[in-house]
Amino acid sequence: MKKHNFYAGPAILPEEVKKKTSESLIDFAGMGLSVMEISHRSSQWVECMNRAFSLAKELLSIPEGYEILFLTGGASSQFYMSAMNLLDTNEKAGYINTGTWSNKAIPEAALFGSVIEIGSSKDNNYKYVPKNLNKSDVKYVHYTSNNTVFGTQFHDLPDTSAPLVADMSSDIFSKPIDISRHNLIYCGAQKNMGPAGVTLVIVNKEALGKTGRTIPTMLDYRTHIKKDSMFNTPPVLPIYVSMLTMQWVKDNGGVNAMEKRNKAKAELLYNEIDKNELFYGFVAKEDRSLMNACFGLHNESLKDDFLSMADQAGICGIQGHRSVGGFRASMYNAMNIESVEVLVNVMQSFSQKYG
Numbered sequence: 001m002k003k004h005n006f007y008a009g010p011a012i013l014p015e016e017v018k019k020k021t022s023e024s025l026i027d028f029a030g031m032g033l034s035v036m037e038i039s040h041r042s043s044q045w046v047e048c049m050n051r052a053f054s055l056a057k058e059l060l061s062i063p064e065g066y067e068i069l070f071l072t073g074g075a076s077s078q079f080y081m082s083a084m085n086l087l088d089t090n091e092k093a094g095y096i097n098t099g100t101w102s103n104k105a106i107p108e109a110a111l112f113g114s115v116i117e118i119g120s121s122k123d124n125n126y127k128y129v130p131k132n133l134n135k136s137d138v139k140y141v142h143y144t145s146n147n148t149v150f151g152t153q154f155h156d157l158p159d160t161s162a163p164l165v166a167d168m169s170s171d172i173f174s175k176p177i178d179i180s181r182h183n184l185i186y187c188g189a190q191k192n193m194g195p196a197g198v199t200l201v202i203v204n205k206e207a208l209g210k211t212g213r214t215i216p217t218m219l220d221y222r223t224h225i226k227k228d229s230m231f232n233t234p235p236v237l238p239i240y241v242s243m244l245t246m247q248w249v250k251d252n253g254g255v256n257a258m259e260k261r262n263k264a265k266a267e268l269l270y271n272e273i274d275k276n277e278l279f280y281g282f283v284a285k286e287d288r289s290l291m292n293a294c295f296g297l298h299n300e301s302l303k304d305d306f307l308s309m310a311d312q313a314g315i316c317g318i319q320g321h322r323s324v325g326g327f328r329a330s331m332y333n334a335m336n337i338e339s340v341e342v343l344v345n346v347m348q349s350f351s352q353k354y355g
């Protein structure tokens with residue numbers, strides 16, 4: 001049976017990308033070797049790497065002065081690496097606290113300078129995106145553009161004149177972004193860009209080298225800029241699959257087309273959540289994420305019945321995060337609207353049976 005993959009991450013990849021990857025696992029670029037077996041210094045690989053850089057640059061319209069990096073360590077390593085490279089001991093950074101991931105980023109940044117929480121939605125269990133920010137004078141403002149766990153998303157950039165630093169792990173390539181307002185953007189690949197194991201970093205070169213501290217070689221963005229992300233062996237396979245996924249985004253109309261698709265999918269599901277008397281949405285309507293829809297049943301005792309009906313339709317990954325409960329349907333770029341239609345149909349049949 002066809003599966004409809006609503007997992008939050010690692011998450012759905014385009015069929016074409018999986019197919020092409022499976023071929024390259026046996027024979028990469030006609031070399032008679034697996035992509036996992038070749039030297040990262042080979043011309044065939046360097047060409048792949050360059051393709052990945054140029055696709056990221058083109059898809060996101062990354063302006064001059066910005067560098068693109070493919071690093072390891074996940075978005076979680078960027079929680080400290082960003083502050084280590086951008087924030088001096090006597091400086092302040094402003095953080096917007098929108099839940100799980102911000103809460104992990106904040107203490108890591110505080111190891112390197114002062115952190116001020118300039119906005120937080122903790123008072124209502126992260127069900128909205130704070131808009132009225134404390135206007136302190138800060139080196140940068142950090143925000144989590146899409147809150148994978150709670151299902152909220154920034155639909156506008158934070159209201160600040162400070163340069164931005166963003167964790168875009170779960171909505172990169174889902175819509176156009178104004179890169180020029182940011183000094184740093186980072187994202188773990190495994191939500192909307194590829195498999196786990198590589199982290200995309202986009203950094204304003206001007207912002208680097210301004211702290212007084214000595215940074216270990218591997219943790220200094222400048223090391224990786226100088227060596228085109230190949231100072232040491234890069235995670236070849238995750239970069240390869242991410243490159244194919246970026247190519248797929250381009251072939252399917254780029255980030256503008258992705259945004260349109262993502263809006264249509266989200267609208268379809270949220271309309272059903274609002275219309276169906278058995279279900280309700282968890283977060284403020286204006287802050288709903290186009291990527292992760294979090295919702296529940298008024299009558300929680302029906303939860304297992306709904307999950308089993310969904311399972312019978314081939315739907316997987318809609319069990320809510322353990323800290324939120326209910327259901328979470330993740331609808332990343334690679335998901336077709338047909339899969340969302342299947343979920344909506346199951347919700348309708350469910351309400352006919354139990355409503």
Ligand SMILES: *Cc1c(COP(=O)(O)O)cnc(C)c1O
Pocket residue numbers: 009073074075076077101144146147148167168169170188189191
């Ligand atoms: C998944 C996720 C992370 C953690 O990413 P890792 O690559 O596992 O470290 C961080 N931020 C956001 C927004 C995420 O969705």
